[in-house]
Amino acid sequence: MKTVKNYMSTPVFQVEANTSIQEVCKLMIEKGVGSVIVTEGGEPKGIFTDRDAVKALSMGLSPNDEVRLASTLGNLITVDEDADPFAAIDIMTKNKIRHLPVRDKAGNIVGMFAITDISKVMHDVSP
Template identity: 85%
Template sequence: MKAVKNYMSSPVFQVEANTSIQEVCRLMMERGVGSVIVTENGEPKGIFTDRDAVRAFSMGLNPTDEVRLASTMSNLITVDEDTDVFVAIDIMTKNKIRHLPVKDKEGKIIGMFAITDISKALHDVFP
């Protein structure tokens, strides 16, 4: 079994829900990441991705609007760090997502298993 913890990116960037969409996009560009975890009072509530940015602007949201208006706040899908990569890929495929937050045994988000990590995992399985 190949676990997602072996392929995930870490650390995971987090922003509070009252952060502007423009600021979140700037941070994502600076750090070269395609997603950030959105928190409220430090608790993970959603994920904001590059796809969410496109959706937000196409809906006419203002760059100064809070990220909570454009994030997928009600649907944070996660996996445990020991989840097999093929299970994670299946979850991503079924939910049509490209970023999957990874939790440790205490439930803390410790990494992000993204579509770009899949090729690394498959290369190890099928050299």
Template identity: 85%
Template sequence: MKTVKNYMSSPVFQVEANTSIQEVCKLMMEREVGSVIITENGVPKGIFTDRDAVKAFSLGLSPNDEVRLASTLGHLITVDEDTDPFTAIDIMTKNKIRHLPVRDKKGNIIGMFAVTDISKVMHDMTP
């Protein structure tokens, strides 16, 4: 049986929490990704998504503000690389998230299982 590791995108881009929102958005556009992991002193602490960018500007944050002000910090939901994709989909649904970081056996974030990966899972399930 395939796991989330078979469907995830890699590498995962990480930025420090004091990086400007504008710089993070620029990185996301250049790399064509919908999320980045936010770190503090190199330790993953949260996630910033394309939705967070929209939310930040609608709340009046400046492009020069630190990404920590617009990201979800402190409650980073992840799954292990050997997680069944349907379990990952269930976690995403229950938590209303579209990006789920994937950790290896050492605890390092090695990929991102996103809502766009669900179609790949479903494709593999069709006869």
């Protein structure tokens, strides 16, 4: 049976919490990703998504403001790389999130299971 590891996207990009929103948005565009992990002292603390960028602008934040002001910090929801993909989908649904960081056995973030990966899972199970 396939696990989350078979569907996740790699690599995962990380930025420090004091990085400007503009720098993070540029990185996301350059790398073609919809989210990055936000770290403090190198430790993963949260996530910044394309939706967070829109929210930041609508709240009147400046592109020069730190990404910590616009990201979700504190309760980083993750899934194990060996988890069933349907368990990951359930976590995403229950938490109303579109990007789910994936951890390896050592606890390191090694991938991102995103809403776009769900179609790959569904393709594999359809007759």
